Amino acid sequence: MTHPSDAIDKTQVRNAATVIVLRDRMTAPRILMGQRGAKAVFMPNKFVFPGGAVDKDDHAVPLASPIAAPCAARLEDDSAPGLGSALAAAAIRELFEETGQVLGTPGTWAAAPPDWQAFAATGHLPHAAPLQFVFRALTPPGRPRRFDARFFLIDAQDLNSDIDDFSAASDELSHLQWIELDRVRSFDMPFITEVVLSEIAARVQDPTPPASVPYFRNDDEESLFLRLHGRPQPD
Template identity: 60%
Template structure:
């Protein structure tokens, strides 16, 4: 496979996003939330849970990491974060922004502060339900730039009540399961619309796709590369 041109790394942060799908085979719904009007990045937009990778994500004790196919793709295309670090960030962002947990029963006595509530539930993070689905680079000229990896997962893998958002932080409001046929009526970022189009073709499967689209919005060009 031909490798893409190097991506300028200045001011670009690795990020992870979770596309959580409920009832994918019957009446698919995706978990969405709205960013605040004063948010520095994508204000007022409805988005999937996600955010920047933290250095501490590299030390998270995953019960299981992403599958072999996803791991190989992430390892071959990453700009710095490891596959497990990206997956841990996805699990953490889902937990922080929605209160939902991808985890397995286990003891985690030394969990850092941002994972303390997760550990108090008697859970250790589990990234095995996540499948690497999409990658996109924020275009130049934006207030912040991210190299975002989108992971898809079936909500049946949650260790928590999918309707309970009481443990969510306040970064996203109006958290809800939106029917796939209605989600395009929301105020969505352009890239989210592109991802949703891919999702509609991929469902009812939530497994790793045959190939992963990578939208390069870099200073070189705007190519789509298939990973």
């Protein structure tokens, strides 16, 4: 029988998207990270990848390109149908808001939602094709906020912006910087970020999507490390 407090906790889980931007992957790989504020409710002071929760408007944002196969199918695994596009939109929006970096293609839209107006003003439409779905993690119970986070990997060369210019970033992350992959563990990071980095380090020389996606699921009964392979697609 489900305890009432368990049901309440589950309703508080929000879908979220996180973006790992990898630079100079074949020579001297670096990743883009920033530090959360000391007063942040979720993970204060920690160095993290840009990302955040899916907003209502993300479900209706026109993508200039969809997430490519097989990542699209793996996003649908153990998820609500059609959520993949909203997750992609959230990833692109959060990357722009927190770093000022643009994952987009040139284009205009007539009526961008409020949270997307600054992105639209750059003269781009969100470009989801470069997003590689590489990890999924559900925040453990008991945290002040819980997220079902999907982690996406992109190459810095897919950005349509100056990768060293963070002047358009919000103040949600400070100390934005490119960190060498071989010294990133000297920074104060959440445990799950370290786990994700291990996956990225193992794949840094391979630009193809992973054969399956790790899913670190912390639910009310137990913690499970699963693999997402993607649902079979109809002929």
